[in-house]
Amino acid sequence: MSETTEVTTPGPAGSTTRPMIALEGVSKTYPGQHSPAVEELTLEVPEGAIVMLIGPSGCGKTTTLKMMNRLIEPSTGRIILDGDDVTSVNADQLRRRIGYVIQQVGLFPHMSIGENIGMVPKMLGWDRARIAARVDELLHLVGMEPGQYRDRYPRQLSGGQQQRVGVARGLAADPPVMLMDEPFGAIDPITRERLQDEFLEVQRQVAKTICFVTHDLTEAVKLGDRIAIFGAGGRLRQYDTPDEILTHPADDFVAEFVGGGAAVRRLSLLDLARLQLDEVVVSSGGDPAGRHPVLAVDDAGRPQRWLHVPGQDTPPPLVTVPVGGTVYDAVDEMLNTRAALVLVVDDDGMSRGALRWDALVGDLRAKGRS
Amino acid sequence: MTVPTTATPVAAPAAARRSLPRRSRALLVTPTIVVVTVGLVIVWIRSQDFTAPGRAPEGRALDLGGLLASFGEHVYLVAISTLVVVAISIPLGILLSRPSAGRLGDAVLAFGGFMQALPPFGVIIIMAFSPLGFGAPSAIVALVIASFLPVLTNTVVGLRQVDASYIEAARGMGMSAGMTLRLVELPLAVPVMVAGIRVALVLNVGTATLATFIGAGGLGTPLLSMLKLGRTDAAFAVAALVAALALFVDWLAAVAEQVVRGSGG
Numbered sequence A: 001m002s003e004t005t006e007v008t009t010p011g012p013a014g015s016t017t018r019p020m021i022a023l024e025g026v027s028k029t030y031p032g033q034h035s036p037a038v039e040e041l042t043l044e045v046p047e048g049a050i051v052m053l054i055g056p057s058g059c060g061k062t063t064t065l066k067m068m069n070r071l072i073e074p075s076t077g078r079i080i081l082d083g084d085d086v087t088s089v090n091a092d093q094l095r096r097r098i099g100y101v102i103q104q105v106g107l108f109p110h111m112s113i114g115e116n117i118g119m120v121p122k123m124l125g126w127d128r129a130r131i132a133a134r135v136d137e138l139l140h141l142v143g144m145e146p147g148q149y150r151d152r153y154p155r156q157l158s159g160g161q162q163q164r165v166g167v168a169r170g171l172a173a174d175p176p177v178m179l180m181d182e183p184f185g186a187i188d189p190i191t192r193e194r195l196q197d198e199f200l201e202v203q204r205q206v207a208k209t210i211c212f213v214t215h216d217l218t219e220a221v222k223l224g225d226r227i228a229i230f231g232a233g234g235r236l237r238q239y240d241t242p243d244e245i246l247t248h249p250a251d252d253f254v255a256e257f258v259g260g261g262a263a264v265r266r267l268s269l270l271d272l273a274r275l276q277l278d279e280v281v282v283s284s285g286g287d288p289a290g291r292h293p294v295l296a297v298d299d300a301g302r303p304q305r306w307l308h309v310p311g312q313d314t315p316p317p318l319v320t321v322p323v324g325g326t327v328y329d330a331v332d333e334m335l336n337t338r339a340a341l342v343l344v345v346d347d348d349g350m351s352r353g354a355l356r357w358d359a360l361v362g363d364l365r366a367k368g369r370s
Numbered sequence B: 001m002t003v004p005t006t007a008t009p010v011a012a013p014a015a016a017r018r019s020l021p022r023r024s025r026a027l028l029v030t031p032t033i034v035v036v037t038v039g040l041v042i043v044w045i046r047s048q049d050f051t052a053p054g055r056a057p058e059g060r061a062l063d064l065g066g067l068l069a070s071f072g073e074h075v076y077l078v079a080i081s082t083l084v085v086v087a088i089s090i091p092l093g094i095l096l097s098r099p100s101a102g103r104l105g106d107a108v109l110a111f112g113g114f115m116q117a118l119p120p121f122g123v124i125i126i127m128a129f130s131p132l133g134f135g136a137p138s139a140i141v142a143l144v145i146a147s148f149l150p151v152l153t154n155t156v157v158g159l160r161q162v163d164a165s166y167i168e169a170a171r172g173m174g175m176s177a178g179m180t181l182r183l184v185e186l187p188l189a190v191p192v193m194v195a196g197i198r199v200a201l202v203l204n205v206g207t208a209t210l211a212t213f214i215g216a217g218g219l220g221t222p223l224l225s226m227l228k229l230g231r232t233d234a235a236f237a238v239a240a241l242v243a244a245l246a247l248f249v250d251w252l253a254a255v256a257e258q259v260v261r262g263s264g265g
Helices: A063-069 A091-096 A114-117 A121-122 A128-139 A160-171 A189-206 A218-222 A244-246 A252-258 A262-267 A326-335 A357-361 B008-017 B021-049 B056-059 B065-096 B104-117 B121-130 B138-159 B165-173 B177-214 B220-228 B232-263
Strands: A019-028 A040-044 A049-056 A076-081 A098-102 A177-181 A210-212 A226-231 A234-242 A282-283 A294-297 A305-310 A321-322 A341-345 A351-356
Touching: A019 A063, A019 A210, A040 A063, A040 A234, A049 A063, A049 A218, A063 A076, A063 A177, A091 A098, A098 A160, A114 A121, A114 A128, A114 A160, A121 A128, A128 A160, A128 B104, A160 A177, A160 A189, A160 A226, A160 A305, A160 A341, A189 A218, A189 B138, A210 B165, A218 A244, A218 A262, A226 A244, A226 A252, A234 A252, A244 A252, A244 A262, A244 B220, A262 A294, A262 A326, A282 A341, A305 A341, A321 A326, A326 A341, A326 B056, A351 A357, B021 B232, B056 B220, B065 B104, B065 B138, B065 B177, B065 B220, B104 B138, B121 B138, B121 B177, B138 B177, B165 B177, B177 B220, B177 B232
Parallel strands: A049 A210, A049 A226, A098 A177, A177 A210, A282 A294, A321 A341
Antiparallel strands: A019 A040, A019 A076, A226 A234, A294 A305, A341 A351
């Protein structure tokens, strides 16, 4: 990445991947206030990662986010974007290189969806055809038919659709960095979950460096590659992977913030694909008394029903979960269907193995980490 | 209003909807009234025999050519004063609505309220003794003082009521303060601002009838002479023309308002 050793700014020692955003000793004290909103914050956001900023109200997470694009000017410290010190460059020019999505969405009501999305490219001087192509591409990306939505106005869209457009607008000029301030905070829980899934799907395609403010720990665990937990007075208490934060909170504050549900939340971090699943015997009339569950399959090899399950006289009904999910999804399905045994299947419906209820509290083993 | 008929219950839900055809129909009412009023006044003037003894002054005052000249002066006073009001109040309102202006906006609006409270008649007379003297310039200054407040207030209020999230989104995507004003704040404030200009226009049409007291002409001139002579019906005819002008100007502004609202939010 940086073959040219242009070490004009002292690079952070010991980091392997270059941080896309780095805050160095950044503080913010608002005029007329004694204590700082953010104090001596040093934070590095690796390229391509989603970093979730979370903490109680007034902890300075939004202030931190807004200092990254200098909507709020830091009182002290330096902001490094992609290796450049941007603490004192032209803030308007800087912001055109950074996507920005807010909770209230803020789509301009007097402009069509297409004009809203095309605003930043227009400011950057793209020609009309390129903007139009980009608008259609982005609407596709966020799952909205361009022909149907391009010329509509924001008020004609639902809240969820508006925020999809908000995300598309943030991505418009293909900025390397996206800042998102509780983008799904004002959306109903069902739509929010769908938007989160879509957001992860979009991120898989665009691979931006994202800073995301939230007050919802579930959202932070679900979306974040790393989580930064802020305490009162804008102090960073812990900055780590979701797994690490849930299993090893740095101090009492973090432990309390993470709360009692940590063990359950961790289930959503365990991908079924990474799990060592129980072996399943595919039977065409083999030994029905073995140690493994026996599955009946059709001609194409797709599971039909259980023939035999160890320790049970009559085999339970077959319940399947997709391998793309997490252990959390599997447990959810088990509780819903009252099944103590679920079959994990791949995209083609073929068996990948079984997951037992008692394995969850016992010998849950991950495959060797890839 | 519509007279209640058997059709009312059926028409009610349709009227409740803010459909465009209904609003367009509402816009047809005013021009109809204006045309009918002006037509009636002209028919009445034509029907009068001004050669009868003692009616010569009336004949001179209601001579169609003379009335048209007064009408022209009137429109001139209203147009120029409103243009001046717009040219002063809108930039001033923009400045006062900036966050950096802080409380100054409220102070200036309070002062504007004080100026507005001055009776226009008094201001017109006082202006005649200013260096501008008698004539149209003094009248225009007086009209500006009497009508700048609604435009100023509506500009400030219109800009202040623009949702902060639009401004944050605009600044966040890299618009400068000027671009945010031009591309986001002003377009969203325009309907409120146009409503203020509409009030100023109508105020000016009425107040301009007082311009005749300092020799600035307008429809006040024939109106005043008829009042002095006690010719009630002739005075009424001129007053009807002033009213028709006010209605017409208000209608033009309403059309403009609907056009901006239609294209805006």
